[in-house]
Amino acid sequence: MDSKAVFIGMDLGTFKTSVASSTGVRDVIPTAVGWPKDAVARTMLGRDVVFGKDLAEHRLALNVVRPFEKGVLKYTTAEEAGVDATAVAAHKQAAKLVVEHAVSLTRPTKGAPIYGVIGAPSRATVLNKKVLVEAAQSAFDGVMIISEPFSIAYGMNRLTDTLVVDIGAGTLDICPVYGTFPTEEEQITVPVGGDLIDETFLGLLKQKYPQARVTINMAREIKEKYGFVHDVNEKAIVTLPVDGRPQQFDVTEQLKAACKTLVPPIINGLRELIGRFDPEFQTRLLNNIVLGGGGSQVKGLDRVIEDALKEFGGAKVKRVYDAVFAGAVGALKLAMNMPAEHFHQLKTATAA
Template identity: 35%
Template sequence: MAKSKGMLESNYFVGIDLGTSRSEIVTEDGIRGVAESVVGWPQDIIGLKVLGSSIAIGVTALELREFLEISFPLENGTIKEGVDRDIEAAEELLKHVISLALIPENKKICGVIGVPAKASSQSKKILREIAAKQLSQVMLISEPFAIAYREERLNNSIIVDMGAGTTNFCAMKGKVPDENNQESLKKGGNFVDQILLDALKHKYP
């Protein structure tokens, strides 16, 4: 029993949301860290000298985007499949977000990561592989289900989660929802913003 207790005490639990627009981590101690979901690299030696680093993440990348190679690795809510640079960007973003949590040393980080309700098997595989480099244990759960669990809307409820890149639905019927009770649309707040912008440009050219 003492061994089991010691193992439990060495674990440190975090929840992670890698979003299209922003990414966030929350720890078991209530510590929160937030970063814009954008990564940039200097395009040449001048950019490297100006930046003073080989990589920029979050607000820094946005502010200096004119001379950076920019990646939004979760543009549609999931890591872009088959694009090595975006996979690298997602890995750097995750590493950065975890660093914001000020996790105590000598702890095994156990992470629960939210994914879109209908994320593909391949995108989840890529995310697991990336997360396994930073976390001792990884669990992926559907984002709308995570919201339902947090809000204790576990029965006779429909959860709608609109992010910047996707809109996710989940029907809660007193059990963990299966694929038939969840849906994802690859349109979210960014799509709505673009429609409004186009309408304004059309009316006020």
């Protein structure tokens, strides 16, 4: 491999994209692109595309596209996706722009070839790696698309006898790792995740406190700060506006109930996957369960899963140290260790 090459690991999630580079830079942005709604908005913003925290700040002036939301890019044709061709094109363009922007944030050395490993949302990987390779075309010289749970395991050096549970915004992915690249059939993907907690929590809050004004974003922020599933003595008391005036509300019960909606799908998924292996291997997998993704930060989730798996003779559940960067860092490590021929070459070599 070219000694001047720059390596980049990327976790291209539905909700956020994180990158880590061999040059030592890492960063995270929402997986979203904003285009100014009209000429006035364009002039005000002074640019044609908006990324990062400016998306929230200027959301009223922007058409925001989240390329991996609702699986639009799962389908190759617009008819299949049930949306018009312009929407599919906008999603593809947005995916490409997010990848380019994330790479530019790492400030790669000018002129050096860039090799990337992308840990992709399972919904996109299962159906359409081609779309991802296209999205990566302009940003990388060579790319490898791998499953996100695998990059988490690789980053933690847990290459054998490990079960990774990646709890993202839109999906829950469970993947067994035993020394090779997992195949798509071996992984389980369930369409539940952090978004479902937010929606359930919002519904319960509106039921209990109809007078409070609360949005889905506020529900998510409260969950990210206080979210828990175990028995605790603390209370989650938050301030919400009532007719424009702030008031305090105890949301402990509603939050716990909403966070708990993830537990049965996780346990069912683990049961199903573990059941596919022979008993000796089952015990080894149970003793090596890793929780990753933003949803792994729900407090007490590791213990609640361990309790639910007692009937199998016990389990050991550990969370990743850094839920935001674990996937990107694992992908970077893989990129740096892979021989060149494993990369999908995107640019034809120029005469040296």
